[in-house]
Amino acid sequence: MITKGSISRSFVEGLSREKGEPEWMRRLRLQALELFERLSDPLWLKGIDEIDLDELVLYEKVDARATSWDELPPEIRRFYEELNLPEQEKKFLAGLATSYDSEMVYYNAKKFLEEKGVVVLPMEEAVKRYPDLVRRYFGKVFPPAEHRYSALHYALWSGGVFVYVPPGVKVTFPVEAFFLVANEMVAQFEHTLIVVGENAFLHFIEGCSSPQFRKFAFHDGVVEAYVHRGGHLKFTTVQNWSRDLINFNNKRAIVEEGGRVEWVEGSFGSRASYVYPSFILRDGASVDVRAFTIAHGGEWKEGGVKLFHVGKDTRSHVVSKSVSSSDGVSVFRGLLRVNKGATGSRSSMSCDSLLLDEESKAFTYPHNQVEEPTARVSYEATTSFLREDQLFYLRSRGLDEDSAKALIVSGFLSDVISYLPPEYASVFRRVLELDFRGSVG
């Protein structure tokens, strides 16, 4: 089933039927559709008017579902092999699920996860096999009504992963989900839901990629994470999209008492990108965010973070770095809210921008709403330019101009990159070098 264009009630019902969903999910989709139809485009979006939803493939059924790489059709498998995923899985992952456009095509979890009661499943399957568990969280962390495109997401979601870690269980190896938009004019609406039980630990890695397209593609995914009391979630996301993709990212974590989230977010590629992970912190909860984004060659990259300190003694620490080059624009939007009564809460946010040339731009829009007088918050921003003496210095040490720029950029981002798993850090450095070769400056 390939379905293009014309978002309608009958389309959404057809999708739900195709997936064999329970009634509550069908209703949720239809309510979201109503919201989508009622809401207008958010004013802060740029480039969204280029998307003609009627032209996009909104759902594509992929006839592949494998638990070993050999079972996958070779034309699909080669994408993942080029990305070195089978190798990574063998070496350091506890579980891996991969999507191909609208559907999950491969998933495999190591035996010990099952023994400990950890659930790693494609979202659709989780809806069927663990209906009560999924229903308890699905759409509750990042509600459909947040904005028009989150409503659209809930109406059309397909693919994604469900991860559940029972109380007290520490998953020492990472679990990864990899989302691939393989075809142009495809819209991807994957939904990932992560639940970390009391005092449990999980490292979840989300990788995203797409090859070069002639036209464009649209990504409108949601990640919901619920970290129970004392739980600890490490979330790493690396989005390496092609330049023809418009990337909409809706991510949120609710962190219960004493819970902790470490969040590392890297984004490059994509024509326009909107990525603002948000965090709701209850008593004693903390979040540490490291984010970087690269905008070049006319790309428009919006990043930022939203922090809601609702409980006492909450902590947030954000380091955000952006690099703009060759007419690229990076925008940082930070929202910090400390509720009245969130006594003793602390927040520090820093936002550094590096501009490689005069055509590029960086904007920062911090917004603080602090209603609690005992809270201590700080925000600092710096903007620096690539200096000619730096470039000359590195060239006089034998590096050509592009390699010199790539080295300066990777140095600037190093304190964020160092939080990536080593496999990703080295891939990132390679991409950076390739990306800058001949295309910058």
Place this chain on the structure above:
Amino acid sequence: MLEVVDLHARVEGKEVLKGVNLSLREGDIVVLTGPNGSGKSTLARAIAGDERVEITKGDVLLDGESILGLTPEERFKKGVFLTFQAPPEFEGIPVGSFLLRISGKGEREALEELKELVEKLGLPKNVLFRELHRGLSGGEKKRLELLQALFLKPRFVILDEIDSGVDIESIEKIVELVKELARDGSGILYITHNPRSLELLGRYRVLRMEEGRIIG
């Protein structure tokens, strides 16, 4: 042999070099002195290929062939090395991995050699793990520049005021190491207006620059 022939150059539209002639053989030390603004650093940058220095006339020859058409990186690869008077600072680039990268040497042998040089130059022990020039004192930066020359042993080394901002004892050490570098075969252009350096290097050829020309 590195030769500068009737070199004229402008920086930001202003003529700074007005016909400089100079020659340097491998293994030789030539001292270049002169007041601030006389064009010493501009000459150094012109030889190393800084594109902000606009050559209007004359030539720079390496073994009889012009290198003016070469990029800074190509000149480096041919063995022309400049130590900076005020090296820029770099965030997130560790000294050790940077030096390994630019030298192309194998990690094991290079690390031993680097550790020895760090000790010889009295640099902080952890300097190889620190960011390139970031947070170092003026004197430390100079010594780190010299360390690179000693590590790479290029055919020609232009030391642009390697002795400014360092204490007297360090100057003696620096001059000693520079002599050692020359003994190992590098040709050195030692730019200075430090009296102690001049005294220590008195027996070498000393050239004086004024208003964009070498006057003796």
